[in-house]
Amino acid sequence: MRKIALQISPEVRTAYFADYLDVAETELAQVTGFKPEEFVQFGELEFFLLNCPEERDEELLKLSFVQGLFEIGDGSYFPLNKAFEYQLHRDFVFGSKFKGKTNERLTQLLLNVGLSVIDCPVGEPIRLLDPMCGRGTTIMWGMQYGFRCKGIDREEAALEDIVRNTKKWCKVHRTKNKFERGALGDKKRRNSPRYLDATLDGQRARFVTGDARKPSEYFGSEKFNLIVSDLPYGIQHFGDGDTRNPLGLLSECAVSWREVLAEGGAVVLAFNKKQPKRGQLIAAFENAGWTANEFNAPHRMSESIVRDIVIFTS
Ligand SMILES: C[S@@+](CC[C@H](N)C(=O)[O-])C[C@H]1O[C@@H](n2cnc3c(N)ncnc32)[C@H](O)[C@@H]1O
Incomplete structure (x- = not known):
């Protein structure tokens, strides 16, 4: 079998700091089943080496930590001229910076590990919901992957x-686009939830100003294969009311998200390990009938926050 080197993107250091190699290895194992046989460093360049058949290259190329693949022969590294074909320019995900943005590499990892556990009918588009989507980093990744995407955030x-950030890249990259705004339900009521429909080069997403606990109110009978979110950390983002701990909010979400999950679907959450504690979060979801997957990837993301990831299936 071919021996290949996966080049580790330096960008993951800004997502996971000291823990970046552990998180990368965890993603590799969860998504592909491979374990690196060796870790190699040439100056600043870093690689995982493994034996792998060519037909697995596409899977490897869309791992969130991979910058490129090399084939190894006679001790030399030959770069493979291959890339995963995303639907939009990378600037739609990476280009805009804003307060509270979830790291782009972490967000791609959340989608990848979610994809590794779901069971979805072949030929049908994957439906993704981020119920606390902020300015849409998860949704932009979903569009890159060709998913049908929906996002909710309570911030008006x-x-x-999202319109401003996205239009900028449409202009730069001459991407065909359409933005439509409106109100859901009784349009005459001043507090009807507002929505934004964005179509970028044929990729569609709807964003709603609303409450994460109420997806079926906004999207009717639509069912989602993946519910993915980076939860409020309780420091910059408050869960609800005055509380810094989003556990109460999440216990309610655990109930209402079951109503909108497609058969074989999964929930993937990134959260601040201090609040809620992993055990409390799992208990809240198990009480609502979910099963927690063993996957975890704890990593310090700042002086005060250690972040982890949990996957739930129904
Ligand atoms: C960590 S941020 C997500 C950032 C997002 N992934 C991005 O990159 O833009 C968490 C988000 O949860 C939202 N949020 C908190 N409580 C909410 C609720 N009850 N319903 C909807 N959104 C909520 C906050 O407004 C915040 O935008």
């Missing part, structure tokens, strides 16, 4: 921020 300013 988010919709116009």
